[in-house]
Amino acid sequence: MLRNRVLPIAVLVTAGALSLAACGSQNTALPTGPAPAEQVSEGLSFLAGTAKANNAQPKTGDWATGSDGTAGTADQNVARKWVQLKASKAGNLDPVVVNGAGLTLYRFDKDTAKPSKSTCNGECAKTWPPVLVTPGSKVFLAGIRKSAVGTVKRDDGTLQLTLGGWPAYRFAKDTKPGDTLGQGVGGTWFGLAPNGQKAQNGQPEETAPPQKPASSAILFDGKNFSDDEPSQGLAGKGCQNVARPDVTSSVSASGSLKLWSEKDCKGKSLVIDGDVKDLAKLKFDDTISSVFFG
Numbered sequence: 001m002l003r004n005r006v007l008p009i010a011v012l013v014t015a016g017a018l019s020l021a022a023c024g025s026q027n028t029a030l031p032t033g034p035a036p037a038e039q040v041s042e043g044l045s046f047l048a049g050t051a052k053a054n055n056a057q058p059k060t061g062d063w064a065t066g067s068d069g070t071a072g073t074a075d076q077n078v079a080r081k082w083v084q085l086k087a088s089k090a091g092n093l094d095p096v097v098v099n100g101a102g103l104t105l106y107r108f109d110k111d112t113a114k115p116s117k118s119t120c121n122g123e124c125a126k127t128w129p130p131v132l133v134t135p136g137s138k139v140f141l142a143g144i145r146k147s148a149v150g151t152v153k154r155d156d157g158t159l160q161l162t163l164g165g166w167p168a169y170r171f172a173k174d175t176k177p178g179d180t181l182g183q184g185v186g187g188t189w190f191g192l193a194p195n196g197q198k199a200q201n202g203q204p205e206e207t208a209p210p211q212k213p214a215s216s217a218i219l220f221d222g223k224n225f226s227d228d229e230p231s232q233g234l235a236g237k238g239c240q241n242v243a244r245p246d247v248t249s250s251v252s253a254s255g256s257l258k259l260w261s262e263k264d265c266k267g268k269s270l271v272i273d274g275d276v277k278d279l280a281k282l283k284f285d286d287t288i289s290s291v292f293f294g
Contacts, residue, residue: 039254042151043135048275049218049252051084051100051140052227061138062100080134083161085168086225087143087194087277091180095277096191096199097144097163099170102177105131106169109188113165113196116152120169128182128189130160131168142225142252143275144194145211164196211274213294214255219248223278226250234291239265245289251276258292265290 039046047054051061059065061082064074084100097105106128110119120128133139139149139161150162161168171182171189182189183199191199215235219242222229230247234240241263242248251259252275261267261284270284279285 038138039146041146043137044133044151045136045138046146046149046254047138047140048142048214048216048254049140049231049233050086050142050225050227051082053218053220053225053231053233053252054138054140056082056084056100056138056140062103076132080132080137082138082140083131083133084140084142085144085149085161085163086140087275088224090178090191091183092201093180093183093191093199094201095143095194096180097168097194098177099131100140103170103174104180104182105163105192106171106182106189107163107166107192107196107198108169109190111167113162116150116162116165116167118152118154118160118167120167121155127172128169129172130154130158131170132158133161134159141254141275143277145274146254147209147211148194148196162196163192163194166192166196168192211255214253214257214274215293217251217253217257217291217293219288219291220250220252221247223249223280225252225275225277234293237293239290239292241290242288246286248288249279249285251279251288257294259284259288260290260292261287263289265292 060078062084064079066074086098087095088098090096090098090104099105108120111117118130120130133151148164150165151159152162152167154160173181180191183191193199218231218233220226220229220231232243245263251272256271256273259270259272270282276282
């Protein structure tokens with residue numbers, strides 16, 4: 001499958017080796033085998049990949065809805081079990097961050113990032129629901145660097161996720177994936193880019209420092225970390241052969257790793273630094289047969 005887009009990252013094609021990897025396993029829809037490594041920080045658990053690829057519990061987290069069927073009105077103990085932050089395209093915004101339900105996330109110009117401060121409270125927060133978590137919540141990251149994610153305590157004591165220091169919100173009038181009705185509202189509300197900046201048409205990512213070696217990854221058959229096609233997970237150390245070779249079009253990983261075109265880490269190789277939205281742009285689509293973590 002040929003793909004068109006890739007989340008910009010620092011990429012190095014080389015024949016050298018990293019050091020680390022895992023035992024891969026297959027599932028026709030979701031990854032099996034070793035679970036992706038879970039990183040705990042700020043009382044939150046961070047996992048690479050989408051909620052679906054990580055087997056998130058149905059009707060919880062971003063998938064939870066209230067009795068009226070509306071997202072964000074569910075019991076908060078259920079709704080805050082997990083949050084997904086995924087780099088995607090919505091309307092004319094590319095890239096922009098969406099949650100597990102595919103709804104666009106926003107930032108507010110009247111907030112501050114350094115230090116992080118949320119100023120949308122009361123009635124404002126009903127129109128612009130903050131993205132809330134509690135200690136112990138899981139945060140699934142696809143196309144988002146963990147280093148960009150943080151939290152801020154709101155005036156009511158709840159904990160809100162931040163990206164690049166900017167508090168994250170939804171817009172109540174966005175009801176389906178792809179909606180961007182909040183973009184530009186009042187000249188102060190804008191889609192949230194993966195780096196925390198304002199999402200624009202085809203906005204490039206800021207250059208970020210290299211990440212530490214990954215210890216796990218999720219390989220998606222479709223580009224853009226698509227949950228509509230199968231995926232497979234890898235975790236561990238050393239060179240690992242992929243259970244279903246030559247089908248991967250995007251990769252979600254918590255750090256750098258090395259991809260190989262043949263089993264036993266032979267053939268052509270490509271070092272990636274974190275998530276890759278579309279391997280076709282790197283001429284490595286449907287090519288991965290083994291992975292070296294390290």
